Amino acid sequence: MSRKILAASGIAVYVFLYLPLLIVVAYSFNNSKLNAEWVGFTWHWYKVLLEDDAMLKAAGNSLFIALTASAVSTILGTMAGYALYRYKLKLLPVLVMAPLAIPEILVGVSLLIFYVSINLTLGLGSIILSHIAFCVGFVAIVVRSRLSGMDESLPEAARDLGATPWVAFRLVTLPLIMPGIIAGALLAFTLSIDDFVITFFTAGVGASTLPLQIYSMIKIAVTPEVNAISTLLMLVTLFIIVVASRISPDSIRGK
Template sequence: MTNVIRRPLGLWLVALAVYAFLYVPLIIVVVYSFNDSQLNAEWVGFTLDWYRKLFHNEEMLRAAGNSLLIALVASAASTLLGTMAGFAMHRYKLKLLPLLVLTPIAIPEILVGVSLLIFFVMLNITLGLVSIALAHIAFCIGFVAIVVRSRLSGMDESLTEAARDCGATPMQAFRLVT
């Protein structure tokens, strides 16, 4: 037997309004991307010419490829480093680590960007894909660390201890239990 929770109609209407607020502008942009007009002020007719021009523009394709590469590298590296930072913040209760990890989240993005630019110029690091990926990694680590630390704070430590008692190595207990 399932328990069905009835939610008030007003809650459904608010949820629908929020989703409409978020997604209707995106749908309009997608629909108007097929418009034959130069200005997109009014609908002239359906065309795929804009997409043909896009897929024949080498600079745009290279920029999209660079963005995808930066996203993949930054996601993988910040997930790994942020997980380690979140685990360290949970386990060791150091005072300086949360400050170092969470500062990029608290500081306005423009200030982080300018600071990283100055840092890269001081170290004579060439500005390009590597510096952009490093900047994204530095910015994203804090978000991953917050999520990992919050999930670890709700975890029962006796599970890890039980795995160790059953003969698991520390790495096995971390990988399989934590």
């Protein structure tokens, strides 16, 4: 009896989570201007999308921001993760983790005030800086957990056998924590590409990203073009999640 209840509530949760997404995807192929009833199949909204310069520019911005922010935050986050693992500093975990817990709107507002006070022109640069700021913590956590799963005697063995600290890190520690670093990078990428709140505050007037663009379109009316771009965004995110979940310790050595 309780099994059935569990199964039913499980299914209900998934339906609640995924049905709206499926509806969005379905209506992106709907031959109607309204998201109200199914009329017929069409690629029309994807064609509209491809001719929408503002949308394409926003997509390009988003991709550029996500790639840059995830690359930089992966390097910084890996260093932070290593420091968290290696040195038992009391304040460091707080400094690294706090941005994860602080409400996004607070981070957005404070970054905006900060940028204005140092006279930083808002635009792509300020967005990238903000994204790096909130991604570093996530990467650091993933990398640290990977490091604490590693046998501590491995880097010592490398030193013992003649490797300098840097060579030991490059040849032993780095390959072993690489799955964690890649997972962290993918996490940073997905967080960056669909961030709205912090981007909204730090974007200024010139630069727009996909989430901002979609939001501004919805303010006018939800056309199936929004469904189409949402579907594409979902596909990209889904692909990355699949890749990330497949990264296991074994995959790193090509098995």
